[in-house]
Amino acid sequence: MSNNTVLIIDDDVELTQLISQYLSTNGLTVFAYHDGSNINQQLELHKPDVIILDLMLPAIDGLTICKNIRSSFNGAIIMLTALGDDIDEVTGLEVGADDYLAKPVKPRVLLAHIRAQIRRQSTLQQTVVESCIQCFEGRIKLDAGNRSVLMDEQVISLSSAEFDLLWLLAQKVGHIVKREALHEAIFRLPYDGIDRSIDLRISRIRKKLSDDPKVPSIIKTVRNVGYQLAT
Known part of the structure; x- marks a missing residue:
């Protein structure tokens, strides 16, 4: 420290x-x-x-x-x-x-x-095993080496915390990731059931990816459970 x-x-x-x-x-x-x-x-x-x-x-x-x-x-x-x-x-x-x-x-x-x-x-x-992950039918590419995101070969500017959150979802692409797990991985603190930080970050990422918040196709909300990144 x-x-x-x-x-x-x-x-x-x-x-x-x-x-x-x-x-x-x-x-x-x-x-x-x-x-x-x-x-x-x-x-x-x-x-x-x-x-x-x-x-x-x-x-x-x-x-x-x-x-x-x-x-x-x-x-x-x-x-x-x-x-x-x-x-x-x-x-x-x-x-x-x-x-x-x-x-x-x-x-x-x-x-x-x-x-x-x-x-x-x-x-x-330290725990990045794969350096690159593709999702959303190959349209989105995440590179952990330089912490970059491309969508349709266009650079998507994400904050450090936004990239970390999207990377966590990408590591489980196609699978539901519980909100509690995302919160604990990002903040290294227990989820209290009230904090909206993860939801707000998801909203911001969706906006940058032009993902319709009402009917999202890239980052899907699983009600009362968590989120799922489309393959």
Whole structure:
């Protein structure tokens, strides 16, 4: 865990200091800023594995930052908010956030989520047996080596978490994968029966694949069970 770097962007100075100290004590390398106006330079300088990103920031808000960096940043993004409104969670996940926590957040809870994201990335990278998988009658091609997705030979831009989710379904192509199994593989945490993160990611992937959400033909919903990727 000592080699993992966390970048915190939050304008709450007291909270940031508390979290930074706690994460550092637990073996993480932490860099903290109070706005994201120089986010690209911060990413280049520190090369973080995880970004803790506050929703409400001066100059440029967290959602905009997340949207702007998602295509180029392959690490995990955990968003924080004090608003406690479901629409903010939906919006955050739609622009590519990997996880979402409401303030006030306990440092030990945040640490658990950070570690879960790091384990998710590490585990998925280490357990790839096949480098390429084709599905949907060969129209969709996933390459685990460069984490790319092609549909009809056109590049589909997915976030790191979206690719991981689609890859999990592709490894079981044609078979139903339970929502609980997907949640535990992605977050490395037990599914509580309420969390909508997997459903929101599926919705976003469908949109990018032009899969009709009302009658999906690529990623099918098995009611009250999970999802199935078409062969």
